[in-house]
Amino acid sequence: MARAAEILGAAADLFHTRGYHATTMDDIAQAVGLKKGSLYHYVTAKEVLLRTLAEETIRGYLADGERIAAEDGSATERLGRVIEAHVRRLCDAPERVTVLVRESHYVPEDLAAEVRGMTHRYNHLVADLIAAGIDAGEFQPTDPAVAALMLLGALNWAHRWYQADGRLTPAEIGSQFARTFLDGLRKRGE
Amino acid sequence: MARAAEILGAAADLFHTRGYHATTMDDIAQAVGLKKGSLYHYVTAKEVLLRTLAEETIRGYLADGERIAAEDGSATERLGRVIEAHVRRLCDAPERVTVLVRESHYVPEDLAAEVRGMTHRYNHLVADLIAAGIDAGEFQPTDPAVAALMLLGALNWAHRWYQADGRLTPAEIGSQFARTFLDGLRKRGE
DNA sequence: AGAGTTCGACCGACCAGTCGGTTGAAGGGG
DNA sequence: CCCCTTCAACCGACTGGTCGGTCGAACTCT
Incomplete structure (x- = not known):
């Protein structure tokens, strides 16, 4: 799967279970096996x-x-x-x-x-x-x-x-x- | 109105319009004419x-x-x-x-x-x-x-x-x- | 005086977003 | 076959700002 779509999917899952505000960018990064800094390579x-x-x-x-x-x-x-x-x-x-x-x-x-x-x-x-x-x-x-x-x-x-x-x-x-x-x-x- | 109920009402309004996370304790205090520190006299x-x-x-x-x-x-x-x-x-x-x-x-x-x-x-x-x-x-x-x-x-x-x-x-x-x-x-x- | 109330300065944790730097694969020239 | 360049992907330390919550001093009303 393309990285961008993978990130989107992980974010949806986390926003669903924890809620948007309780989810940190670190959480999302971790879910796709990246570090937060790297996330910003794909997400603005x-x-x-x-x-x-x-x-x-x-x-x-x-x-x-x-x-x-x-x-x-x-x-x-x-x-x-x-x-x-x-x-x-x-x-x-x-x-x-x-x-x-x-x-x-x-x-x-x-x-x-x-x-x-x-x-x-x-x-x-x-x-x-x-x-x-x-x-x-x-x-x-x-x-x-x-x-x-x-x-x-x-x-x-x-x-x-x-x-x-x-x-x-x-x-x-x-x-x-x-x-x-x-x-x-x-x-x-x- | 009792202060406690007034605070509850103001909080409900703010949570409704701005959302829970986008509402600060300062916002709530202001809505009832108090400072944040005073709020904690009524709210834990x-x-x-x-x-x-x-x-x-x-x-x-x-x-x-x-x-x-x-x-x-x-x-x-x-x-x-x-x-x-x-x-x-x-x-x-x-x-x-x-x-x-x-x-x-x-x-x-x-x-x-x-x-x-x-x-x-x-x-x-x-x-x-x-x-x-x-x-x-x-x-x-x-x-x-x-x-x-x-x-x-x-x-x-x-x-x-x-x-x-x-x-x-x-x-x-x-x-x-x-x-x-x-x-x-x-x-x-x- | 003293209980109840209010204030505002302050603290500490948290977190989005930044930035300089590293790595490794791909390509190109000799 | 090897050296050199390039570049996308990635990292981790850092920052700036926000906000929940605390605390002691001050004020008010009786």
């Missing part, structure tokens, strides 16, 4: 490390979302696919999500624009999908923005409890999420 | 401040939950009441929830037992309510633990987006949460 600043992690992470979710939203199918089908893709991606690298949701608050303002923008677009994408389902008569009328926030909260919360060696597979979790949430939105009596 | 350590905040917060949610769970009514009704109470409490002091969910990770292990215990009990309480609803035939069969985590994720996420001067009142948000989530669990065709 700790804050940039955090920013890069957050950015890479949200970019993946957004890419999935945009791809799926543009596919064929009813709003119900596409939203279900977004949910399952989200869970799959989260379970694949929960530590990245931790960094994004718990630590990205510490990305300094001037570095955070991209992250904020993509997050906003992802929220919007989900809300739009819900709004489309309401318009199409698939879902009962409700506030799409709140429904989207509700869904994303439920999904992202999983980074706090998902365990790779747990009782359920990512696919099982994904389908339970999709079933329950889509049932919650669906128009009754059809 | 910054970490204890954080622990106390987290503990007080989760204690409130747990107390609501236990009270409601013991009330009369179907699982559906009681779960609905828990959801609405949770939203009400969250909207009343979103900064406390921020501290609990984003920062309580930094409470040192030896001070965290109480917080962890109450959090666990709250999760369990919600899962039990869902399990009861399934047993009673109100809800369709599903994994109660995952459903509880899903619900609590959706609820707690609100601390990230709720704004007191926003479009919707806490009551409106609460009822949308309850409606959507209970519909998601409810047995179809009745």
